[in-house]
Amino acid sequence: MTSIKDKILQRFLEAGGEPISGQQLADELLVSRTAIWKHMKALQQDGYTFDTVKKKGYRLLAKSNKLDEVQIATHLTTARYGHKIHHYDEVDSTQIVAHELIRSGTADGTVVIAETQTAGRGRMQRPWDSAQGRGVWMTIIIRPNILPHQAPQFTLVTAVALIHAMREVCQNFTPSIKWPNDILINGKKCAGILTEMVAEADRIQALLIGTGINVNQEQGDFPEELHHIATSMAIEESEKIDRALFVAKYLGYLEQFSDIYVKEGFAPIKTLWEEASSTIGKHVRATTLREVIEGEAIGITEVGVLEIRTATGEIKSVYSADIEV
Ligand code: BTN
Structure with missing residues (x-):
């Protein structure tokens, strides 16, 4: 359920910089003017900046830097x-x-x-x-x-x-x-x-x-x-x-x-x-829990496992490793 504060914010983001009055918000969201004022303060504390336009209400000037x-x-x-x-x-x-x-x-x-x-x-x-x-x-x-x-x-x-x-x-x-x-x-x-x-x-x-x-x-x-x-x-x-x-x-x-x-x-x-991918075709060094494998990364398999061709021509499958390129 979206909170009243989030609904107010949503309205300002949709308004694209146009002012909205406190009374209009109160009527739309069925809450008191005082409640709107408190939520506006909370939004400012979250980093949103508003100014007030005479007889028209609040206007969103800048968004918060938060990932809300x-x-x-x-x-x-x-x-x-x-x-x-x-x-x-x-x-x-x-x-x-x-x-x-x-x-x-x-x-x-x-x-x-x-x-x-x-x-x-x-x-x-x-x-x-x-x-x-x-x-x-x-x-x-x-x-x-x-x-x-x-x-x-x-x-x-x-x-x-x-x-x-x-x-x-x-x-x-x-x-x-x-x-x-x-x-x-x-x-x-x-x-x-x-x-x-x-x-x-x-x-x-x-x-x-x-x-x-x-x-x-x-x-x-x-x-x-x-x-x-x-x-x-x-x-x-x-x-x-x-x-x-x-x-x-x-x-x-x-x-x-x-x-x-x-x-x-x-x-x-x-x-x-x-x-x-920037791994395939490169000479890599793969450190697994059991061994270090060096060679050319030739591709991944049908299930995403890395395949490395070593200097002896052997192809080794790597399921999990740290890779240095
Ligand atoms: C890695 O490169 O080793 C993986 C790093 C993953 C970091 C993210 S940040 C969000 C999530 N929370 C954590 O504690 N780790 C992952």
């Missing part, structure tokens, strides 16, 4: 994904919050998003830096009808969705996928994907697709030692990015490609993945 549900909803075109968004100023990790929500039976496509995380984590339990208000730190809970062994393929589905969303919102760079879960721009990491699942032996209850995307950081926001390996969309585009618009596009592509995957299998996703 209403701003994302104005751009959303999905049937399911992002229809319920839990937005926080700060959480430990959106993955942890998502696990709690799954226990209470949340719907397919529910999103947990935070302005910052105090215990964000990446693959292999590595810490993930989540700069305040600069990136997109979010987990989407989905409930596809697939088997547990198919879950890793969703990392590749997600990578393809991220690439398409980046291409649509930015024109000045070409993002690429480094197997299995990194999005690179000009060779530097811009986003990472962490796919987790809640499952029984033969059935997935839910997938938690965590994505950390460096969106509006400037060079100086990254520690010196990361300058040569990390970047943001804004750095590469030379322009600040509308995070709400980007999230809505990403959710749109994720829903589209997830549905294709569930209906048609991995083959159509594989084609899109290969077209955007």
